[in-house]
Amino acid sequence: MAAAEIIGAAIGVLLLMVVAYVVVSSTLTAAETVATAQKDLTLQNEARLSTSISLNRSEISNTTSSLEFSVTNTGNEIISDFDHTDIYTWDGVLSDDYQKYTYEKSSTGTPGNWSMTIEHDVIHPNQLDPGEKMWVTVNYIGARPTWFQVTTSNGVYAQTTYA
Numbered sequence: 001m002a003a004a005e006i007i008g009a010a011i012g013v014l015l016l017m018v019v020a021y022v023v024v025s026s027t028l029t030a031a032e033t034v035a036t037a038q039k040d041l042t043l044q045n046e047a048r049l050s051t052s053i054s055l056n057r058s059e060i061s062n063t064t065s066s067l068e069f070s071v072t073n074t075g076n077e078i079i080s081d082f083d084h085t086d087i088y089t090w091d092g093v094l095s096d097d098y099q100k101y102t103y104e105k106s107s108t109g110t111p112g113n114w115s116m117t118i119e120h121d122v123i124h125p126n127q128l129d130p131g132e133k134m135w136v137t138v139n140y141i142g143a144r145p146t147w148f149q150v151t152t153s154n155g156v157y158a159q160t161t162y163a
Helices: 002-050
Strands: 053-055 061-063 066-073 086-090 099-103 113-118 133-138 147-151 157-161
Touching: 053 157, 066 147, 086 133
Parallel strands: 099 113
Antiparallel strands: 053 066, 061 066, 066 133, 086 099, 086 147, 113 133, 147 157
């Protein structure tokens, strides 16, 4: 009978050690996940604060089914994620809805998309460096837009109206 009590006690201690290991491991993993998430959020907020763009109203051109304008990077962050940069337009006459345009790498002029070229793009090709200007062509659908907004991948935007 004494051997059974010793074996039972040993199994009990072993189970306590396993439970303690699982609890401590899961607590450490959760703490590491939270710390990593906070770090990522801080870096994303820092990038957003360093991002700034501007639109020049005097450089807006509206040709047949195409809207052309310039976007200048006035911040300190390089803008390179054009796949997640969206342009919204509103015509104010025929539709109450905003139109969303997505980036098109090739400048084929497909309606519903936008494309761009960057002036003097030497240092970081196909990235909008601080101080650089890019020319955007939006192939709009429907009536001529009277308002548009450019929204970068990290949520920074610039908007303007024109006649």
